[in-house]
Amino acid sequence: MLNLAASSALGQPSKRRVCYYYDNQIGNYYYGQAHPMKPHRIRMTHSLIQNYGLYRKMEIYRPHRAAFEDMTKFHSDEYIKFLQNILPENKSKFKNLMSRFNIGEDCPVFDGLYEFCSISAGGSIAGAIKLNKQATDIAINWSGGLHHAKKSEASGFCYVNDIVLGILELLKYHQRVLYIDIDVHHGDGVEEAFYTIDRVMTVSFHKYGEFFPGTGDMRDIGIGEGKYYAVNFPLRDGIDDEAY
Structure with a gap:
C-alpha cells in the first residue's frame, strides 16, 4: 500500500483531506496457486472500507491506468515492452528475457500482468498529481507500494515500482x-x-x-x-x- 502525505497538513489532522484510489478490476488478477501475493485482498480491503462507512471520510477515485510512457520515466523501455508482450501462453518464447528480468517463481507470468502493473502505478501517480495540485492532503493507493521492483528487473512480487514513479511526479513540484x-x-x-x-x-x-x-x-x-x-x-x- 502506498500512502502519500503532504507535509503542510501534518499539524492539522482533523482538517486533512483524504483521497483514495481504487480500480474494481484489481482483485481479478491471480499470481497463481500457493503464491503469497493475492491482489484479491485489495478488493477485501475496499469491502471493509465500504461496510465500516469509511468511504464517507474520503474522496474515492478510479485512477487512469499508467501508460507505457509513464512507466518508462523510471523503468527501461525494453523491460516494459517485455511486460507488455509476455503471456502465460507465450512465455516459452521469452525464456532468455525471463531470466534477465528476474521473472520466475517469486515474480510469475500471469494473465493480465501488464494491466495489473498499469493499475498499481496509475493510482500512485494520480495520488502524487493530486498532492502537487494541493487538491488533497493524503492520497492512498492500496494496490501500490511495490517497493522491490528495479529499473530493469522484477523482484519480490513487484514488477513496476509505483513508488518511484510517484516520487518522480512529486519532484516536479517539490524540491x-x-x-x-x-x-x-x-x-x-x-x-x-x-x-x-x-x-x-x-x-x-x-x-x-x-x-x-x-x-x-x-x-x-x-x-x-x-x-x-x-x-x-x-x-x-x-x-x-x-x-x-
Missing part, C-alpha cells in the same frame, strides 16, 4: 521528498533508485539478517550527492510497540 517505508522487508528498489541524489531521502524500517532481500544495513547511507540521504533501521525479531 525534496521524504520516503518512509514500514514494510517488514527493506525498500531496496526505492533506495536504489535515489541512492546517488540528495532530493529524496529514503527511510526504511525492516527485518534484517537472513531475510529477503538481504539489504538495508545501517551502514548503507547513500553515495555521492546522496550520501546521508539513505537511512536504514535494520531490526531483529521480537520488536514490540515500545521498542519501535
